[in-house]
Amino acid sequence: MEKELKYVDMVEQPIAMHPKKFALWLFLVTVVMIFAALTSAYIVRQSEGNWLEYDLPTIFWYSSGIVVLSSLFLQYAYSAAKKDNLVGLRSGLSLAVLFGVAFLVSQWYSWVALVDENVFFVGNPSGSFLYVFTGLHAVHLISGVIFLIIVLISTYRYKVHSKSMDTLEMATTFWHFLAALWLYLFMFLLLNH
Amino acid sequence: MSTASVANHDAAHDHHDHEHHDNFVTKYIFSQDHKMIAKQYLVTGMFWALIGGLLSILFRLQLGFPDMDMSFLRPILGGWIDEAGKLDPTFYLALVTMHGTIMVFFVLTAGLSGTFSNFLIPLQIGARDMASGFMNMISYWLFFISGVIMFISLFLKTGPAAGGWVVYPPLSALEQAIPGSGLGMTLWLVAMTFFIASSLMGGINYITTVINLRTKGMSFSKLPLTIWAFFLTAVIGLLSFPVLFAAALLLVFDRSFGTSFYLSDIYIGGEALPNTGGSPVLYQHLFWFLGHPEVYIVLLPALGITSEVIATNSRKPIFGYKAMIISLLGITVLSFVVWAHHMFVSGMNPFLGSIFMFLTLIIAVPSAVKVFNYLTTLWRGNLIFTPAMLFSIGLVSFFISGGLTGIFLGNSAIDIQLHDTYFVVAHFHLVMGSASFFGMIAGVYHWFPKMFGRMMDAKLGYVHFWITFVGVYMVFFPMHYIGIAGFPRRYYSWTNFEFANMYTDLNMFVSVAAIITFGAQFIFLFNFFYSMYRGRKASENPWRSNTLEWTTPIEPGHGNWPGEIPAVYRWPYDYSKPGAEEDFIPQTVPLSATPESNLPHEQELVKVELEIMKEEEEVLVSNETSH
Secondary structure (H helix, E strand, O other): OHHHHHHOOOOOOOOOOOHHHHHHHHHHHHHHHHHHHHHHHHHHHHHOOOOOOOOOOOHHHHHHHHHHHHHHHHHHHHHHHHOOOHHHHHHHHHHHHHHHHHHHHHHHHHHHHHHHOOOOOOOOHHHHHHHHHHHHHHHHHHHHHHHHHHHHHHHHOOOOEOOEOHHHHHHHHHHHHHHHHHHHHHHHHHHOO | OHHHHHHHHHHHHHHHHHHOOOOHHHHHHOOOOHHHHHHHHHHHHHHHHHHHHHHHHHHHHHHHOOOOOOHHHHHHHHHHEOOOOOEOHHHHHHHHHHHHHHHHHHHHHHHHHHHHHHHHHHHHHOOOOOOOHHHHHHHHHHHHHHHHHHHHHOOOOOOOOOOOOOOOOOOOOOOOOOHHHOHHHHHHHHHHHHHHHHHHHHHHHHHHHHHHOOOOOOOHHHOOHHHHHHHHHHHHHHHHHHHHHHHHHHHHHHHHOOOOOOOOOOEEOOEEOOOOOOOHHHHHHHHHHHHHHHHHHHHHHHHHHHHHHHHHHHOOOOOOHHHHHHHHHHHHHHOOOOHHHHOOOOOOOHHHHHHHHHHHHHOHHHHHHHHHHHHHHHOOOOOOOOHHHHHHHHHHHHHHHHHHHHHHHOOHHHHHHHOOEHHHHHHHHHHHHHHHHHHHHHHHHHHHHHHHOEOOOHHHHHHHHHHHHHHHHHHHHHHHHHHHOOOEOOOOOOOOOHHHHHHHHHHHHHHHHHHHHHHHHHHHHHHHHHHHHHOOEOOOOOOOOOOHHHHOOOOOOOOOOOOOOOOOOOOOOOEOOOOOOOOEOOOOOOHHHOOOOOOHHHHHHHHHHHHHHHHHHHHHHHHHHHO
C-alpha cells in the first residue's frame, strides 16, 4: 500500500498557482476566521440573555446595494481590461472606487442612525457588536479602496492590460470578497436579530 | 510545463544578480534570504529562551525557598524586592505571566517554527527561496518589534502583564484589578498584535511555498515529514491566530473604550462599574479556540523534526510514513474541536463538557500512532546516537509521559480535582514545553552543519542532553504529586496552609533541579557560538541523509543550488534498502540508477522514468539553444 503511494507519479512539475494570488487567498482565509470568530461570539453571547433589542438601520439595505453595484463595476472593468478596452477599464475602476467610498459613507450614516436610536458603542454588547462588525469591515474596505486606487493609477501608466492582469485580478478577488463579506454580515444580522 | 521551467530560469538569474549587491545590512539585517531569516529567528528565540528561563528561576526561588532573603537580586529586580528581602507578590504574578507568554509565543512558536520552517522548507522541497522573501523579512521584523515592546514592558514601574499568559478578563480588563493590568497589559496586547501579524505573514508564506514551489518530482507523497509538519502547523496558525486577534480586539475595546463584551456587574471597593451584559466565558471560548491549536503549533514542528532525525539516525525508513501523515492531519483537524477542555470548571454547560471530553480523548489515537511509529522506527535500527538523536528520543519519552497525564486531565470529572493545580503544570511542561524544546534543540544539533558549515561538539552535546533530560524529569515529575496533593498554580506562597508543610522539601528539590537544568543550557549556548567559528568543518552530508538540503553546497548561497535545482525521484526514507550499496539513497538518485535495490514494481516505473528523462533532455537542449 505504502510502496504504491511512493512511486506513482515520477518526475513531474507539481501543479502550481501564481504564488501572490495564492497568498491573497490565504489572507482572505484569515479575514474569514476573524469574522467567523466575531459572529460566533455574537451568537454565544446572545444565547446568554440580557440582550438589547433594537431595529437594524434601514440604510444597510442601501449600502448593500451600493457595494454590489461597486463589485459589478469592477467586474466590468476586469472584462474590459481583458479586451484591452482602456476607457472601459478606467471608467469601471473609477466607478468601483466611487461606489466603494459611497458605501463607507452610508456605513457612517448607519452609525448615525444607531446613535439616534440610542444604541451606542459603549453599552449592551448587542449594540457594541454591530459597531465592531461594521467598523472592522470598513477598515478592510478602506484597504480595498486603496488597493483599487493603486491599480487605477497603474492603468494610467499602461501597466494593466490583457497580458498583465495579475494585479487587477487580485484587486477584483479582494473586492468581491469584501462585498460578499458585507452581505454575509448583513444576512447574519438579519437572521440573528 | 515549459512556462514553468522558463519561470524557474528567470528566478535563477534574478538571484545571481542579487548576489553581487549584498552589503552588511542586506545580508545580515534586512535579509530576504530564508536561511538568514531562519538564523535571525533562531538567535532571537535563544535570547527569549534565556529571558523566559531566567524568569522561571526567579519564581522557582520563591516557591522552593519561601523564607529566603532575596536582597542579592536587588541589582536586577530593584524595587520588586522589598525591605525585608522578599519578592513582591504582584511581581511574582508578572513573572509567571511573562514566563508563559515568552515561552509559548516567542520561543516555541517563533523560535521553533520561525527557524525551521524558514530554514528547511525551501531546502527540503527544492526551492530557491520562500514565495515572498520580502514578506518573510517583514514577518521577522514584526516579530522583532513585538519582542521589543514585550521587553520594554518588563521594565515598567507597574510591572508587565500579570493576569496569566491567558490574560482572562475581568482581571486583565480592569486597570484597577492589579498593577499588571495597567500599562503592562496594554503593551502585552500591542506586542501580541504585532506577533499575530508576524505569524500570519510567516504562515501564508510557508503554505504558499510548500504548495507552489516544489521541485520536479516532489509530490506530496515524497515530502519529508518535517515539511508535512511545518505545513500543517502553518495551516493551524492561519486558522487560529485570527481568532486570538478577534478576542484581543474585543478586550482592547473593553479596556480602553468602555465596552462590555467581557465585563458585567463588577463591584470594586463597593462601587459598581457601569459595565453590564458582558460574559467573561466568551473570552475563554475565543482565547482557547486559538489557545488549544497553539499547543499543536508548538508541538507539530518538533514532531516533524524528530521523525526526520530518528529515521536518519536509525538508518531505517520511518515506520508508517503514510500513518504519520494521516495522524498529523488528524491532530490538525482535532486541534480545533477540543478547546473547551480548558474550561470544564468555568461554569460551562456540563453536557458540552462531555462532548469536549470525548473529542479530546480521540486525540490520544493519532498521538499514540506517532509514538508507536517512532518506537518501531527505532526498533532494531542501526542506531547512531548523535546529540540530535538523543534529544529526539528524549522528545518521544516526554511525549509519552506527558501525554498519559493528558488522558486524565481530559476527563471532565477528574479535571474538577486537578484543574489549575501543579498536575496541569507538570502535564503541559512535559508534553508541550519540554517535548517541543527538545525537538528544537534536536533540530539545531542536526542542521547546524547546514546553517554554519561546521559541526557542533558532540561531547558537550551529550553532557547537555543528560543533564537536561534528567533535570527536566526531576523538575516536572514531583509536580504531579504536588498537584494531586492540591497545590494550586500561580500562588505566591503556600506557607499559610497546614497541608503544604510536608511538601516543602519537594518544592525545594524541584527548584534546585530547575536551577541545574537551566545552568546546563549554557553548555549548549557555549557549544553553539563556539562551534559557529571554531567547530570542526562539516562535510557535505555529515549524517548521510537522504533529503534535498544535503545536496546543496556546504554553505549554500542565496538561491541554494548553484546550478539547476535537482529533481526528486523517490521518497526521503530509503535507508538500508536491501541490495543497495550504501545504507542510504538520496532523493535525487533515479530508480534507474539503482537496479540492484529496486523492488519489482519500482522496476516497472524505471521504464516510465527513462522516457520522462529523455523528454526532459530534449527540452533542456532546446532551451539551451534558444537562450
